[in-house]
Amino acid sequence: MAAGLEFARDGEVGRLTFARPEKKNAITYDMWSAIPEVVAQVEADPALKVLVLTGAGDDFSAGADISEFGSLRSTAEGAAAYDKAVVGAVSALEAMRKPSVAMIRGNCIGGGCEISVACDFRFTAPEARFGITPAKLGIVYDFLSTRQLMSLIGPAHARYFLLSGQLIDASRAREIGLVNDVFGALEDDVAAFVATLCSRSQASIRGMNRIIGKILAGQAESDAEIDAIRSAAIHGEDYAEGVAAFLERRPPRFTYR
Template identity: 70%
Template sequence: MSDGFEFRRHGEIARLTFARPEKMNAIRHEMWSAIPDVVAEVEADAAVKVLVVTGAGEHFSAGADIGEFRALRSTAEGAVNYDRAVTAAVEALGSMRKPSIAMIQGNCIGGGCQVAVACDVRFAAADARFGITPAKLGIVYDFLSTRQLVALVGPAHARYLLLSARLVGADRAAEMGLVNEVVDRELLEKTTMEFAETVCSRSQTAVRSMNEIIGRILAGQRESDAEIERLRSDAVRSADYAEGVAAFLERRPPRFA
């Protein structure tokens, strides 16, 4: 695990926290490089059903640590190597079968917003600010993150954010579709964790399979295939399906294994 992270498990929910509050949780290269390992650990842990990503203190993350750029991105080759670490982190988050939730307060800018967009669901405090700022640095946003952003907010809003590098408040971000829900700062933790617990209470067979299908659609798949039909067939043969139907007929909450 990299310095700058805190990783904790709370029952069925794991939490990855950017923990550099003195730097507004700026993400160092070492942290980008560690995210795929965190994701792999979450995916492999049978007890964990949901990953929550957040920041310590007042902010989610102000983005990549620009202080490293002179040393690590001073050449074209260095920039390519740095970008590989960022892309691997974004790809790992975006391809998770277990759901990921971004819990956002304060600044969520640049690479911080990139991480949030890669998550499945986003809850934001009313004081949150969002921006994607490569146009301020002479950087062209990578294809994967651009595709994720366009899929989330549409091409018009993606152009607004990327071409201007302007910051938008939480309410405007919600209007764009950048976040799912905006709540008062003091309710952010409660709202996010209640949603995470709701997801944990659902059929994990259904949750993970549907998350995979959504990911395939976002990656450009347009029709069902043998793998998707296998996921659906396995689901109706599963213990979760039997329990879900029994609970519905008996008018009680399901108790999924």
């Protein structure tokens, strides 16, 4: 595990923490580079159903560690290598079939906000603030992250974020759809939502997450993979159990892993 990242398992939930609170959890090149491996481990672990991303201390993340830019982004080749690591992290999160949840406090800015947007869900404490600031650094945001942001909040709000670099508070983030909800008891409320995800059919969750991803990537029609996902679900144990539980008026006991 890269310095500045901590990963822990809590039952069916994996928790990835940006752990540089003295630096507002600024994300280093090594941290960006390590995220795909963490995602792969979660996807491959049959005991885990959900990945929660959060920050140690008072912040989610204030963004990429700009102190590295002088050495790592000082040439075109260096900038390309750095961007490859960022895109790799964002792509890995976007491609997850298991749900990912960003649990946000304090600063969620720049690369930190970029990571949160790549997650399936974003829940925030009331005091959090959000922004994406490439225009303050002379950087042009990458295509994948721009598409993700536009898909989430629309082109007008995406332009506001990217072109102005201004920050917004949690209430405004909720209004424009950047976050799913604002929670006063963040840990408890996120834990309750994650428990709900864990109680649902994982065959359904992962199949639907894959289809949503294909639609967001621009696919307009069904294909053989989607047909196979839906066919496997209808012939699977979770479907039989879900119908039986509904008819018997009891909670379902799903077994898909």
